Amino acid sequence: MPAQYDPMGVLASVVIATLASYVALDLARRVHATRGRASMLWWGFGAGVMGTGIWAMHFLSMQAFMLPIPLGYNGRFTLLSWFAGVAASAVALGVAGRMTYRPRNLIRGSIAMAVGIASMHYIGMAALDMTPAIQWDFRWIGASVLIAVFASAVALALFHKLVKIPAERRVAAQFGAAAVLSAGICGLHYVGMEAAGFPMGAVCLSADNLGGAALTVVVLLVSVTLLISTLLLSMLDARMQSTAERLTASLLKANTQLKTANAELQQQALTDPLTGLPNRLLFEERLAQALARVDRLNHDDERIAARLAVLFIDLDGFKPINDSFGHSVGDHILTEVADRLRGQARENDTVARVGGDEFLMLLEDVPGIAGCAIVARKIIAVLSAAFEMADRNIKISCSVGIVMFPDNGQRDKLIANADAAMYAAKRGGGGNYAVFEASMGADANTQLELLSDLRAALDLGQFSLHYQPKVSGTSNRIHGVEALLRWTHPTRGNVPPDEFIGMAERFGLIGRIGQWVIEEACRQMAQWRTQGLRMRVAVNLSVHQLRENTLADRVNAALTEHNIEASQLLCEITESVAMEDMHITRRAFEALARIGVYLAIDDFGTGYSSLSYLRQLPAQQLKIDRSFVKDLEGSSDARAVVEAVIQLAHALSLRVVAEGVETEGQRDILLGMDCDELQGYYFARPMTADTLLEWSRGQKPEHSADFAHSTTDME
Template sequence: MASALFLITRHDPLLVVASLVVAVFASYVALDLARRVRVAETGLRRWWLAGGSVSLGTGIWAMHFVGMLGFDAGVPLGYAGGPTLLSWLAAIGAAAVALRIATHDRLTPWVLLGGSSSMAVGICAMHYLGMAALELVPPIVWRWPVVLASVAIAWLASAAALRLFFALREQHGALRLRLQGLAAVVMGLAIGGMHYTGMAAAQLPQGTICRSVDGLSGQPLAAVVVTAALFLLAGALVLSINDAMARAREAQLARSLHRATEDLQEANETLQRRAFEDALTGLPNRALFNDRLQHAAARIARRGPTPTAVERLGVLFLDLDGFKPINDSFGHEAGDEVLRELARRLQLTLRESDTVARLGGDEFVAMVESRDAEAAAVTLAQRILDAMRQPIRVAGQDVSLSCSIGVAVFPDHEDHAPRLLARAEAAKGAAKRAGGGCCVVYEASMAGDAAEQVLLQQALRHAVARGELLLYYQPKVDARSGQVHGLEALLRWRHPERGLVSPAVFVPLAERFGLIGEIGNWVIDEACAQLARWHEQGLRCRVAINLSPYQLRNAALPERIAAALEQHRLQPSQLVCEITETAMMENLDAERSVLDQIAALGVRLSIDDFGTGYSSLAHLRNIPARQLKIDRSFVIDLTANADAQAVLEAVVGLAHALRMEVVAEGVETADQHAALVRLGCDILQGYLIARPMPAEAVPQWLEALKAGAGGS
């Protein structure tokens, strides 16, 4: 009887399904946005929170509004705009609460209770404000038990949503997507259940009329709302997915960079160890000894002539007597074993504060600091001589050796640290001339070598004007094809009386006496002129020249190179400038402008003697070089030393990662050639390819190379 007092209501099945689809999709997007809001950076989090709240709130509201548009009471219905707008804002507020709580680290009971209650209030406000948009006369009669049931469903759905936010946080990959889809269905049905339970609580009396009949209504409007909501949610989901993919790429890149950094660090440590350590004996090498010598001398010099400045620095230069016959009689392996044993005895003889190093061959040096450095050095020399008298077992035989030792003291014998070693070497020469097996302290009369160097540098001053300098050229070839990649210009000095003087002799002289600038300019001009002459002969090639550290400190160097290229009408790419790793790293900041200007010309830069310096590999990416040249010392023991192969492999990988060509110099055997090709080196140079030759011999060599390739 009571039911006859109210209108019979029903829902459009199509719109019910559409509303549930929107609810499920909105739930799926909500779960995805919760992850984005949580992981976003602080500056972006507020934008994700705002955009996510609008997108998610609109999706939930669209489900509710479409469901109401599908409500049919048998009388025309319409929804007033004001309450409808308020219901939309309530949905956005509920979504904002949900996404804000998703940023918490933990879902505590109080957070769960407060958050689910706030969300339930927002959802119920959305629903019942939307129902209030129906301006009915007489008004709706509510079934309060059903109303309370809808409120309970809203609260439970909110609590479940929050739990799902936190539960899915720990899931990844395909499993998370499957669980997220299942959770979205559950949440969507829960939201739909709340809505339709709330709708079932509304009873319309017989004779009810709707004063807002001209408001929002109709299936076309429902279609527009569904479409707009789905597009908005889809846009939010696409943005979320793109953000997740970008973060995944960043994480992968970060992992790759971390692994690369670890590999580079390991390779750098290996290279530094090799750069400062003698491979045969494990002692410090010349570079490390010179570094320690200069630091010790500078430390003593800083104290000045004060009563407390009592420390002195003693340097001992050791050379084995009669080592060559051991190599000749027993072989190089036996000779290496003798050197290792000598190194071991030296380490046992010296104090922990002293330094001992191997310069090369059978030459060793030691350094002591003491109040009376000369006496301490002589005493140490005597202990070394005594230790050397103990027989060494070589190839099953006991062999006795002796050594000659020279001593020089800083600052007594020399106040310039780099020359102190030369003073000790001169004293060693005197010990040799005295018959060996003894120690000699430096005296001024032993400075004949210094006088000889003065004469040599005086002759070198006129070498350019007299036409005594010349360039030899050593080819570089592509490692795989064997085709010529270019040539390196190597400086030579043809002295009128001494013949060809080694660059190892006259280049340090030129640097020491300030002649390297003029000689370096001659090399630039002559190399460019020779390139032009070859071009006239139809030979197209690239030539590399070496730049000294002194040239790099000259701000006019780029202008000089540009002028030479213009004068001889050459393309900048045909010229390669090789700079040693040490020179490039020692004054990287000061010389960076010069290097950048040279690179800007189009001239290629190459890092020469790589592996002999002491720089961090991290600097490589800041250098405008496109070529890396591995020092010959790494190539020599490549086929016999697994560590050398590992280091080379790391260096090649590093260079290629930085888009640099790798040149290996000092290739002398077919086994080295094969190993370098296998390791990925791009360009090879060495006696196996060709020895340095005068410029006039280059065309014939190229023709012979072509003929050999054609014949094969």
């Protein structure tokens, strides 16, 4: 019986086959890309959608098949063919999503898929209940099965390639792969149809069952809608998964960066930035742990006499070298000293840098003083060896103080006692060591008591600020004042700054004290403003404050709290501190400059004295050290230096302040050199805030300078 096809039905089946192939490849990628429960959900849902799409192609092509007699399809066999399509799709997705791409696996997967697809086709053909029965040509059946195997192998191979293709090229490649796969599926169907022969006079007993144009339209619309909806859902899930993976990667990266930053911050907080050695904080932690071990060993076994020792090492004559050759040379020597000390330490010993040229060494499990003396002599020997520089060799010595626990040192005074022993060695001429003795403890006890009182001084309100005026060289009016810290001890009286500032720096108290000075200066400026006095106040910054990343933020907070213009606060830093680490100084100065704080270099001339370095700093003012001012009247060299500094500073647009002016002659010489401002006992000694206020109101010594209240005069 002659057969033919409806062209529109064939076209519809090809479109459905292509769309189903594209969706099938996308679903296979979702199964491959997900894991666990999500992968199982995509596998089950995808099998249903993919099977429906392939079955719809088969059903539409059957609807396009026409004989001279009415045709219809048995519902049970039609449903069974749909199940076969879903089963074949389940096998396909399972193999594609989990298969490792080896030839053996590819062959097995292809055969399993081919059996399922061929079963769907021939069960679907069985839905045509013909009498006499369809006559089958097994050559065409074999050809259709081979096509099914080939199409399945191509599908799996294409999916393997698609997984490796970059996302930007994947859509075009997937369309091409879908066209190839669709051709294979359609080829299987239409070759399989060639295997079916219909005798003349045959009748379709299922003609009154499923069939008709209406059913064709319904199947077409439902399958297209289902496939497109599934494709959109797959794309949305892929995008969500990609976004989640990016967020997870970002979180992991951020977490890694945070851990790295925390480790770096902890490293910075516990180590010396120049030498990389532990700082005082970390040394004290390790000392406390070592003391606990000694106590435990001595308690557990009375036969053991566990000991430890602390060595305080101070370089002899380091400051003159630093001042003469510059801080780069000094830093090189300190770094080399650290390396040499490391070489003398055992694995369980600790070497720390606790000051400019001061080092500590913790020795554990030492047999006695004799062993410590051997270590001290080795340290003196290695540090006495010349330090080789590019253009010179430099030799220094060191003094070492030794204290042993529990033999000759209380556990809470070990560092102080080692310090006292070191000073005893230094008083003996240096280049030697001294073991702590009880007679050395008097000074150490005094220092410890002073340190204890210093720790509580801020909370007890024992600090105050005194203010020394700065006088304009052109108008003879007071432009500003310098805030000077004073400590009034309840029993010792006024403790000189030279006695407690260095101690505050060595024991980590200077940061808190320095912040109090800034806040108190801002508070005082605000109070003066309400009393009719507008005044710029200068405060001194320590190197420890410069190393704090939050310095500018805390200064800005103090200015904001008291509603003070940033230009009213002048931050001074000594030249030697500024040059100690130009990177840190520049970073701090630039942060302060951004908020509008006035900046100055103090004690110029005592350190590296490099105006080329100063050009790198956003400073507006430079203060000449009092040692030069003191010799102005009797030394032509001093006058030449000061005049040169003033001229060069003016060339760099820096205002110049001379401090330590004590005589009329010094004043006149400086005014003749066009010095911008002068400060010293000749004009006024430091005074309390109330005394300064009364001075501004006219209650001042005769012929003393008046105050400039205008903003212009403060510039």
